[in-house]
Amino acid sequence: xxxxxxxxxxxxxxxxxxxxxxxxxxxxxxxxxxxxxxxxxxxxxxxxxxxxxxxxxxxxxxxxxxxxxxxxxxxxxxxxxxxxxxxxxxxxxxxxxxxxxxxxxxxxxxxxxxxxxxxxxxxxxxxxxxxxxxxxxxxxxxxxxxxxxxxxxxxxxxxxxxxxxxxxxxxxxxxxxxxxxxxxxxxxxxxxxxxxxxxxxxxxxxxxxxxxxxxxxxxxxxxxxxxxxxxxxxxxxxxxxxxxxxxxxxxxxxxxxxxxxxxxxxxxxxxxxxxxxxxxxxxxxxxxxxxxxxxxxxxxxxxxxxxxxxxxxxxxxxxxxxxxxxxxxxxxxxxxxxxxxxxxxxxxxxxxxxxxxxxxxxxxxxxxxxxxxxxxxxxxxxxxxxxxxxxxxxxxxxxxxxxxxxxxxxxxxxxxxxxxx
Amino acid sequence: xxxxxxxxxxxxxxxxxxxxxxxxxxxxxxxxxxxxxxxxxxxxxxxxxxxxxxxxxxxxxxxxxxxxxxxxxxxxxxxxxxxxxxxxxxxxxxxxxxxxxxxxxxxxxxxxxxxxxxxxxxxxxxxxxxxxxxxxxxxxxxxxxxxxxxxxx
Numbered sequence: 001x002x003x004x005x006x007x008x009x010x011x012x013x014x015x016x017x018x019x020x021x022x023x024x025x026x027x028x029x030x031x032x033x034x035x036x037x038x039x040x041x042x043x044x045x046x047x048x049x050x051x052x053x054x055x056x057x058x059x060x061x062x063x064x065x066x067x068x069x070x071x072x073x074x075x076x077x078x079x080x081x082x083x084x085x086x087x088x089x090x091x092x093x094x095x096x097x098x099x100x101x102x103x104x105x106x107x108x109x110x111x112x113x114x115x116x117x118x119x120x121x122x123x124x125x126x127x128x129x130x131x132x133x134x135x136x137x138x139x140x141x142x143x144x145x146x147x148x149x150x151x152x153x154x155x156x157x158x159x160x161x162x163x164x165x166x167x168x169x170x171x172x173x174x175x176x177x178x179x180x181x182x183x184x185x186x187x188x189x190x191x192x193x194x195x196x197x198x199x200x201x202x203x204x205x206x207x208x209x210x211x212x213x214x215x216x217x218x219x220x221x222x223x224x225x226x227x228x229x230x231x232x233x234x235x236x237x238x239x240x241x242x243x244x245x246x247x248x249x250x251x252x253x254x255x256x257x258x259x260x261x262x263x264x265x266x267x268x269x270x271x272x273x274x275x276x277x278x279x280x281x282x283x284x285x286x287x288x289x290x291x292x293x294x295x296x297x298x299x300x301x302x303x304x305x306x307x308x309x310x311x312x313x314x315x316x317x318x319x320x321x322x323x324x325x326x327x328x329x330x331x332x333x334x335x336x337x338x339x340x341x342x343x344x345x346x347x348x349x350x351x352x353x354x355x356x357x358x359x360x361x362x363x364x365x366x367x368x369x370x371x372x373x374x375x376x377x378x379x380x381x382x383x384x385x386x387x388x389x390x391x392x393x394x395x396x397x398x399x400x401x402x403x404x405x406x407x408x409x410x411x412x413x414x415x416x417x418x419x420x421x
Numbered sequence: 422x423x424x425x426x427x428x429x430x431x432x433x434x435x436x437x438x439x440x441x442x443x444x445x446x447x448x449x450x451x452x453x454x455x456x457x458x459x460x461x462x463x464x465x466x467x468x469x470x471x472x473x474x475x476x477x478x479x480x481x482x483x484x485x486x487x488x489x490x491x492x493x494x495x496x497x498x499x500x501x502x503x504x505x506x507x508x509x510x511x512x513x514x515x516x517x518x519x520x521x522x523x524x525x526x527x528x529x530x531x532x533x534x535x536x537x538x539x540x541x542x543x544x545x546x547x548x549x550x551x552x553x554x555x556x557x558x559x560x561x562x563x564x565x566x567x568x569x570x571x572x573x574x
Binding site: 087089093124125127169180182186252328329 | 478497499535544
């Protein structure tokens with residue numbers, strides 16, 4: 001039985017309170033980090049642990065930390081990305097609502113490691129309970145001396161505050177998040193320069209997903225070797241998988257990276273609801289290409305999913321049964337991307353709208369010959385030509401759907417209805 | 422290499438209060454009226470157009486009045502797969518006699534569809550003002566509407 005790391009406190013009564021967190025070993029890693037490690041040593045520990053970003057891209061956290069300039073004269077910032085909005089994903093909300101101090105401890109250690117005296121939480125505007133939990137947790141952390149001046153008697157000081165977003169998926173992209181924090185429209189910036197060089201108010205900024213930061217206290221407490229021993233050599237540690245769709249038990253399952261998709265669906269989530277046949281799985285949130293039942297033994301890790309033609313993304317597993325119309329699925333996902341396109345660059349802004357028009361037409365029984373070809377052409381015209389990764393994200397479900405279920409698209413054109421019931 | 426904006430904005434920290442200021446104004450005025458936007462602009466030393474540009478970019482800001490309760494039905498994929506989204510919108514539409522995007526005549530309810538609410542494990546989800554309702558069914562919708570109406574008898 002795998003020992004839960006990130007969600008170990010989540011089922012405790014009042015798990016969100018600082019007292020529960022401390023009673024279960026909380027803030028010991030912070031004390032250890034401040035007393036026993038220099039910032040450079042901490043960066044080495046996180047690098048050795050192999051921790052990779054959990055927001056979707058999987059960038060090595062230690063390398064991200066090491067990119068921050070070492071000059072103590074340079075003002076630096078840390079941002080906590082709680083702008084969870086990828087369809088299928090609900091892990092960050094759970095972590096913030098159930099165990100916010102675990103994240104705060106990670107933020108303080110990361111800020112100490114990169115030498116940032118100021119950190120910001122950017123939270124999705126819709127997460128009202130999350131906002132309240134963040135504020136209460138930060139207040140309590142100040143009261144206990146974990147935040148503020150001279151933390152735990154050390155020379156390190158850190159201020160942390162909450163900034164509420166206002167409804168824009170794109171603000172989960174790190175440079176768009178920074179724009180939004182600055183009080184602007186959340187439109188991504190050109191990279192390079194990367195935030196580690198030019199970030200918030202032009203200063204070096206470290207932006208991390210909530211789940212990534214939640215791993216940090218455990219790495220400090222139990223060591224890089226222990227952490228690297230979980231998962232696969234290239235995808236270390238545990239991951240929170242969010243399972244939704246046609247399974248018996250939907251929800252959150254924390255498992256070591258590299259766990260086969262089959263185990264997540266059939267053991268953890270109890271298998272297919274109503275014993276229906278499995279048709280397709282989106283393994284890592286709406287932006288990741290679909291997998292088929294033949295790929296069920298794919299280990300859920302960054303490198304293995306990439307080899308399978310998909311991505312780990314946020315680890316949001318959306319399971320679809322035999323009765324699902326794949327054109328309808330594509331249409332729903334495209335409604336999301338068309339609505340959330342920030343409008344900055346034409347391929348994404350206009351392309352998602354054009355794709356949505358075709359998909360609505362197909363689903364509405366008004367598909368014309370040539371529509372499917374045109375959909376594919378638009379999708380290929382967007383891929384790799386947008387300002388930020390959102391364009392690629394929007395075409396992933398379309399291109400993978402067309403590859404796997406082309407006959408269903410053609411069926412819509414020919415018979416003006418879905419191939420499934 | 423400093424972005425251009427930084428050289429022109431006098432106080433970047435002040436500007437970063439814009440999202441918060443819009444929330445406060447929206448709460449005081451009910452929605453972002455012309456006056457509300459002008460007040461925010463003047464307090465933060467920003468052009469009115471700039472503030473409108475922000476208000477239109479972010480979906481939680483409203484420049485039109487809404488009902489007392491805004492019912493947001495999630496139409497994300499995970500809600501749809503378990504019989505939410507369209508079915509709940511249709512049901513609410515029929516019950517309230519309005520389409521998505523409209524407000525009931527008594528000014529009590531506005532019906533909207535929204536993208537993923539991050540409740541995919543407990544879908545279908547409906548958000549009412551700031552509260553999230555999960556695992557929604559038609560029966561639960563009935564109960565919810567009754568409770569909300571009960572506050573205004």
